[in-house]
Amino acid sequence: MSIFSEENVFNDFIEKIGKAAQKICKDMRDLTLLVGDITRTSWYVIKHPSKLRWRDVGYYMDLCGSQALPIVIMICFLMGLILAFQAAVQARKFGGEIFVADAVGFSILKELGPLMVAMIATGRAGSAFAAEIGTMKVNEEISALETMGFSPTRFLVIPKLVAMLIAMPVLTVFGDVSGLFGGFIVGITMLGLPGMAYYTRTIAVLHPSTMALGLIKSIVFGILIAIVGCLRGFQSESDAQGVGRSTTSSVVTSIFMIVIADSVLTMLYTFLGY
C-alpha cells in the first residue's frame, strides 16, 4: 500500500489534529497553573514587600522601559505621521482637514499607541523573558532555585511583571505624545493648518479619559507579555534549539493574545459607551 494512500493521509490528518489539541490543552493547563501561582505569590509579595527582588525590578524596567524608549518614540511618531497622511487624503475631499486632528488623536490614544508599544515590548521584553528563563532551565538554574526552596515565580516572574506594569503605561504615554506630534507635523505642513488650530482641536476633542482607556489597555498588554514570555521560558526544552523555539513562540503567542485582548477591550469600551 502506498504511503500516500487515502487512509494514511486521513490518519496523519487525524493524528495532527489530536497532537495540536493536546498541545493547546497542555498550554491552557500550564497557563492556568502559572496564573494561579502568580496570584498566590503576588499576595505573598504584597504582604511582604521586602521579599520582592527590587533590584531585578529596576533592571527589567531599564530593559523593557528606558532602553525601549527611542524605538517607541520613533515608531509612534511615524505611525501618527502615516495616519495623518491617510486621513488627510480623505478629509481634503470634504474640506474637513481640521478633523485629521480628531482621527489621529482618537486612533493614537485609544488604539494605536498602546498597540504599537505592546508590539515593540513583545519583540524586546517578551522574547528576552522567554530566552532568559529558557537558558536558566538549560543551565539547571531553575532546578537550583527549586531545590533551595525558592519559588521560581517569586524570583523570576514577579519582578518582570511588576516592571512591565510600571514601564508599559509610561512608554504608552511617550508613544501617545509622539504619535500626536506626528499628526501635528502633517497637519501644519501638508494640510497647511495653523499650529495653534490643530493643537486647540486636539485638546478640545481628547479627554483625560481617552488616554486612560489606552493606558488600561497597555497595562493589560504588559501583563500578557510578561506572563506569556515567562510561560514559554518555563516550557522551553533543555537545549539551545528549544530555547530558540520558545522565544519565537513567546512572540507569536503574545501578539495573538494582545490582539484578542484588544478586541475584547475595544468591544467592552464601546458597550460601556466610551
Added chain:
Amino acid sequence: MKNNKKPIVEVRNLTIGYDRTTVMEELNFCVHTGEIFVILGGSGCGKSTLLKHLIGLYEPFRGDIKIFGESIVRSDEDEKRELMRQFGVTYQGGALFGSLTLEENVSLPLEEYTTLSKDEIKQRAYDKLALVDLQGYEQYMPSEISGGMKKRAGLARAMALDPKLLFFDEPSAGLDPITSAELDRLILRLRKDLGTTIVIVTHELDSIFTVADRVIMLDKRTKSIIAEGEPHYLKKNSENEWVRDFLNRSNLKQV
C-alpha cells in the same frame, strides 16, 4: 555490611521515569548519617533521573522517598520547600545564577532564610567561598571563572546554610584529573570536618574508589539495582560479572 547509623535518606519500592517511560523499578536503599554514598551506573541508565527524584524535582510513578524521616513524595508544596531547604544540591555545571557575583550567589540562601545582618551574611559568604578555595574570586561573575571553579562555587552555595545532607550530580564531569582529585579531597574534608552526609551520582571510577563508603549500581536493562556495597569489595567479590568488569574497567559487556 550492616550499618547501625540512622538512615537520612530512605527509598522504598520506588518506580521512576519520565513521560510514560519507566527508567527504574522497585528501588530500595538507604543512605546513613555521615556516609558518602555513590549512585553508580553506565551512561543513560537513569542515575541523574534518580537524583532528580531524590531531591524532589520529579514525582515518582510509585513508592516513597523519605529525607530526614519526612516523605518528599507525599508532602504538599510548602512542606516540600521546607524540606528542600534542609539539604544542598550541587549540579553538573554549578547552576550559578549568571546575573549575580559569586558572593551574591552564596549570600542568596542566607538572605532568604536567616536574620543575619548584611555584614554577617557577607562574612559567611566569604567564609564558604574560602572553604572551597575560592578566596579572592568573591566579586567575579560566573561567566568569568572556569568549570571547576563554578562547581566549587555551586558547592559553596549549597553549603551556605550548613546542611546535614549534600547531593552531587556528576561532580567530576568535564574536569581534568587534577581538578577532579581536588574536588574529591574537598568532599572528604567536608565529611570529616562537618560530618555532612553526601550522596553522589557519578561513573568516574577514580572518584568512587577515593571517596565512596558504599555504592549502588543501577542497571539499564533490568531497571534495577544490581549491586550494593563497598566499592573495593564489589570490585573483587560481586556476584555480577558486569559489575566486576565495570569496576575493574575491563572487558565491559552486559551479562
